[in-house]
Amino acid sequence: MGLLLKEGIDINLIKSALLAFSLIGFLIIVINKFPIFKNRLPNYTLQLAGLIGNTSFLGIPIAIALLPSSTINFTIGFDLGTTLFAWIFGPFFLKEKSQNKDILNIKGLINAFINSPASRGIIGVLLAYLFQIEDILGNYLWIPARIVIAFAIIVVGTRLGLITIQKDNFFQINNEIKFSILLKLFILPFLIFLISKLLNFNFYQSSAVILQAGTPTAISTILMAEAYGVNQKIASKILFTTTLFSIATIPLLAIFMNALN
Secondary structure (H helix, E strand, O other): OHHHHHHOOOHHHHHHHHHHHHHHHHHHHHHHHOHHHHOOOOOHHHHHHHHOEOHHHHHHHHHHHHOOHHHHHHHHHHHHHHHHHHHHHHHHHHOOOOOOOOOOOHHHHHHHHHHOHHHHHHHHHHHHHHOOOHHHHHHHHHHHHHHHHHHHHHHHHHHHHHHHOOOOOOOOOOHHHHHHHHHHHHHHHHHHHHHHHHOOOOHHHHHHHHHHHOOOEOHHHHHHHHHHOOOHHHHHHHHHHHHHHHHHHHHHHHHHHHHHO
């Protein structure tokens, strides 16, 4: 919310949010529609882990460090789109099967939208604009927002530390997990690269969304898996391996983008 108020809501933020939200939704549909993809990513844990990135805890700090401030709204927008999709649809995908599983629960969908962290931030920003206190509130929340971003990296490290002390061997991964890792760290950033070219994004705008797409799997995927008791070990392995591999893949993405500039 502090970042939103500081930078403001503009067309760039809306474009990148719609890009992230719609592409993730489209890919979820494609994966489940075609057997060639469904056989490789047979459950929603694998699919969400391959599409939902750690855009808040890692993507935003990386973008602030590497990119000019003029592109921050592209970064924030992509984070909002990703977070909204994860917390609106993730619980529906991972919940236990019920007798009315084929009936769309509109009320539950609305409640999930209202209660998601991203939507709450958007509502707070809109209220600030409504009462014309966005500048004052933005200045007050900017410093806490920077502190939260710094602590976010610590949270990621702590969570990974808790995972590594478990008895599982995180480097014994099956083909399904490999496909999820491949989707998260390579295929999704490449698709975003192609779309950014079609949308005529400039170099820094493209870099902002590609770096966000190339972030490792989000912590929210393992939190949802644990909450619903679904494929927790799979979620943990993908979170750990993508975060570890991203130490190399994110710099490679930056080199790739600079080479094309």
